[in-house]
Amino acid sequence: MRRLTLAAAVLVLLADAGLASAARGPRGDVALQKGARIYSHAREDVTRAHPRCEFRPARSFTHARPSAELLATLGVLRRPATPEDRIARSALWDGDGIYIDWARVAHATGGRSFWIVPSRGGFRPVKTPAGCARLLRRRLRALLAGKPAGVRRSARRFARFDPMVHPWPPHETTYLYDREPDGSVGEGWDFAPTAELREEGLASASGAGFKGPSTVVVVVPDGVASVTATYPRRGIRGARGKVKVYPSRLEVTAPVQENIAWFELARRGWDAHPRHMTWRAADGSIVKVVSSRSGVNIIR
Helix, strand or coil: CCCCCHHHHHHHHHHHCCHHHHHCCHHHHHHHHHHHHHHHHHHHHHHHHCHHHCCCECEEEECCCCCHHHHHHCHHHHCCCCHHHCCCHHHCCCEEEEEHHHCEEEECHHHCEEEEEEEEEECCECCCCCHHHHHHHHHHHHHHCCCCHHHHHHHHHHHCCCCCCCCCCCCCEEEEEEECCCCCEEEEEEEEEHHHHHHHCEEEEEECCCCCCEEEEEECCCCCCEEEEEECCECCCCCCCCCCECCCCEEEEEECECCEEEEEECCCHHHHCCCEEEEECCCCCEEEEEEEECCEEEEC
16 A cells, blocks of 8 residues: 655645745756755654654544535535445554544446545644654754755755654545455555645546556545546656656546546656646536646645
């Protein structure tokens, strides 16, 4: 199962805070990526030397009811539970206050199914000792010595969203997992807080290495009957620092069933993440257009 690493989680929060928008353009992208790598190395060095500082996700369960906002967003959660909705607690790796009675199997088109699992507190770590933050800052200063100012700024920004430095508050969050043919929990896709899910949906792409093809899964609120994802010719700068230019612009439309749309395309993973989506109702009218730049979702 794919797990969201700390570096990935911090990158997501950095983007949500709008800081990544300041890094738009090739130079900004490089500085952001170099800063992320250095910050990740600093954290790895600290946790290797001091195991007590290691990131450990909180995992707990509750029989409480999800919020009215979340239930109003995803109709699949309002469906009465059936025997196939019983989920093994041992299969869920993280989640603070998982609503264990409200996990649901979503049957998407093409015979594919997914697990939708809501939680009260979301992706949160077990609190680390206070001295860990001091150790991290010290190691980060050492690794940033002599680095360009842009890289230093980018790396230090990550500390603002690192739970080792600033504990994360709880947020009701919905997780998406593959459902295996035997009904068990498969690969983990992504998660989204309730407010973000309602306004922006949950979109995730899984690609085969540096070439593709990729699978894209989108969770959308009630009232959305289809999702059209538009991809420009130019991809984004990947882990190897290269931008891939594709033969043509691409547009893919997928139907929504039980709040989920999915499709496959011949693009590598990070270029398959939809940066421009149009949500349409059953009558073809536009419900919302969601655009993404440098990982920041912008609604218009």
